[in-house]
Amino acid sequence: MPENRVPLVKEQYEKFPYPKVPLLAKLHRDSLWQINLDWMARRLGRDAGPNPRIWIAGCGTFQPYSFARANPRAWILATDLSSESLRQAEKRCRFHRIKNVEFSSIDLSDPRTYPNEKFDLIECYGVLMSLPEPGKVLKEFAKRLKPNGILRVMVYTHYGRQRIFQIQKLSKLLGLGPFEKSHPEILQSLMAALPETHPLKSTFFDYPDSKNLPGIVDGFLHASDQGFTGEAVSKILDEAGFDLGFCYHRPWGDPEVMEKKLSRPGEDPAFWLHYLDLWQSLKSNFILCVVPKNGLKTQEKKSTGKHPLFDLGEPVGIGHKLRLLKSGILGTHLQSRTHEEAVKLSAKEVRALICGKAPTGKVSDVLGIKTVKPRPFLEKSPRFPMPSDSWMVEIGKGPNPLYRHLFDAYTFSEDLQREWEKWKPHTRPLEDSDQPWGLTPAETYENQKELIDEWLRTKGQRNLVPVSQARLVGEEEKLEALRVFLGKQKGLQMPADRVSQRVLWVLLLSHLELFLEFEAP
Structure with missing residues (x-):
């Protein structure tokens, strides 16, 4: 069994809670549209529901704030090993009058400490690399997802890091x-x-x-700390019962676009991920949105509804509503983790989003109506030698x-x-x-x-x-x-x-x- 260094990790984050962000720092919701669960769910052809439940497994000092801003109608459980990180995260949420987050101390290397319920989204960002058996943790996550649930996970890349x-x-x-x-x-x-x-x-x-x-x-x-090759992270996710939905790392977040850009038709996601990292062309670590293999099947979404980012009825504050109205006059740029460049929306397209009109083109993409069909990570035998x-x-x-x-x-x-x-x-x-x-x-x-x-x-x-x-x-x-x-x-x-x-x-x-x-x- 790998050495359990979790006690050392806990000591590290008690002394140096991370990230260090000023308490007054604010995030506008138009920079958070891709961690909105409704967008993720629509992109995968499913429905997040009106009051989703989100578990941030390893929240640090800042993620509870950002996820609460992006998902104002969700109930969020934020957990971490470090009591100091939790204290700072809770203080930030109180300061910004965020009330839809609960906090709890959990050791992800010990499933006995896990919440005994099911979630619409589990967010595990930059945590698995610190755990002795990340594959077992992923299997525990799978048990705690609803049939239409989503896991978003970030791990460090082997070559790029x-x-x-x-x-x-x-x-x-x-x-x-x-x-x-x-x-x-x-x-x-x-x-x-x-x-x-x-x-x-x-x-x-x-x-x-x-x-x-x-x-x-x-x-x-x-x-x-450790890094994962594309095949290594694909293997542990596959063995835990997950398929790949889409990626948040640039330059290409859509598996279909990835396949075309790399001019290698017929390869599986494990190959693309490994290959991108091998040439060190990722602009981030591996950030993957995955779904249970035995979960709900992807369905094309015909009706739209409003994206929560563009819904003036959402409980988001007057500042965001004024920015929306300004964008409806001047247009806007949305920074994206799944597109090669920022998404540019005309004033007309912004107004269509605000009004919930039938989407086309970029508007459809921003709403998440352009669905991505999940694919198995490993469809072929491994083709890469060990690093x-x-x-x-x-x-x-x-x-x-x-x-x-x-x-x-x-x-x-x-x-x-x-x-x-x-x-x-x-x-x-x-x-x-x-x-x-x-x-x-x-x-x-x-x-x-x-x-x-x-x-x-x-x-x-x-x-x-x-x-x-x-x-x-x-x-x-x-x-x-x-x-x-x-x-x-x-x-x-x-x-x-x-x-x-x-x-x-x-x-x-x-x-x-x-x-x-x-x-x-």
Whole structure:
């Protein structure tokens, strides 16, 4: 059985409740339309009912507020392991006069603490990665959904989050963790000391939450964290009895659009999810809206009703109603997690939504009337090999462990040039002038094509060994450079063991080399 690190996670969030959001911060309902249960249900061809019940499993400090704003007619149960997170979440709801949320302390690793009732929606966002047996938790969720119920789940991606995992690794090697108040600031200073061209520096400071200490702890010093490949998350959801409805991650949230854009007809959702992450083209983590396999069948919705976002009769306050009336004159843009771009609505289309008229085109899409038929995650046998172990290194010249995960994309297809050309129009490179390569497979291949092609021609001749059983060529000089670098950082010391030193040199000082040379000790 996997190690249960839940007590450490609880301690982390008691000391650093997350997210850190000012109490006065407000969200307008037109930014929350896609977490409205009525929209989700219509999109899946079902009816949420007039007074739905929602369970936020792992609510943190902010989700109860946002879900209550998006679902004013719902009864919401907000639960968390951390009493401090619950205290702050409840305080926020009281401050904003939200009355449709109840709070309770629940340990998701112990089903005996779960609510004994059924829900129309279970929201589990960024929680499963901290649990020892996420598959069992999903099966318990399935028992607590109504036949027409929906589960929305977010988990971290394996490939897209590699840079964050690398920062987590170097933090642990340097003795930094989630329990000391000084450690987030020490890590922040270390990242600032890296060169502008270092991929870990851009990853850290581009991370939205790196500007506050709870965000640094949650992202880079987490007590228990892991990523899922597309096939791995598909497998545990399939085994728990769920089919995929649609996705909230961009660039493509609609499985049918995903299939067309990737030019791979006949593949299953597990393939698309894995493939998108492999090329690191997701603009978020995996955010999946799933339904029970034995639940209600999807039906095309003929009648409309009004979307709660555009219903002037909803209990939403005068401010939102005034914004609706203004949009009915000027039109509006709705930010979307399921479309490639923001949804632009003309004034006429907004008025049609307000009046509940028969929808067409974008209006139908916004209402959720354009239904998506759920599909099984796994319709074929797995086609992807296990992810490469970055810390298995090649004797001789081989991929730098700092960049090793990129090479899984290069070895997936026999015709890499064609694969790269297909991906290029769809990728949004993370690289820029300061960091010209090293963050995504497509941009790195474009800038390092000759070196990568040369390695691919000879990769079958390589001798792989654990990093503990190899030495860097010129290791003494490299480790002395590491000692000097760490000596300039406040609160950090060189670890005593040679393997940790070797790994730290790779993570901190090898960023200019796509390939490194190792030798037998």
